[in-house]
Amino acid sequence: MAKDRGTIKWSSLMLPEHVELLKELWKEDEKVTKPLLDPQQIEVIHNDLMEAYRLRKYVTLSRYQNATISHLTGLITKLDQYGYEIVLQTEDHNRHRIPFQQITSLIVN
Template sequence: MIQDRGNIKWASMMLPEHLELLREFKQEHTEQPRELTDWELEELQHTIDQAYNQQIDIKLEVWMDSKTTQWNGIIKSINFNTNELILETLIKTTRIPIQYIQSAQLEVDYYD
């Protein structure tokens, strides 16, 4: 199998000015998290409160490291001092900053 090294193979032929411009271009065109409206923030808060109070599985989309990551689990606690919620997944317990949460959806099993 052929392994492509991407831009690394061309780096030796590029001028330092070109490399600098490519780095600037990459920084300018990184995806930014979208701003949530007041209505979306209220719905997000309601969904998180319901999942926490009823101990229901929840699916969270979290913006971290210039990408969206999905987490599934049960919210064990909400720390308002550090603005984090503690999410217990099947594998581990994770601290998720509340300001990075983009969406939340309850994982309700109707067949119980």
């Protein structure tokens, strides 16, 4: 069976505006809705956050932001219960401020 390159083979015949429009449409297809967490799941995530912060353990968390879910691994350097956010330092020494409501899952490594 012949191997087809899909829309890639036609991109040289398209205007740059059309190519950009196709890329935007593909990004729209990748968008996901935010998972709904029940109170028990939220409590488990909260307890795991507290334990990882107290014991200085690395965590891998899933974060919902801008209609996508991304995964980050790092060490929790700050836990702000009043501001409802954490500061996660990844292995490349970048710091991410993550609000609690964006966390969809958490694994303590």
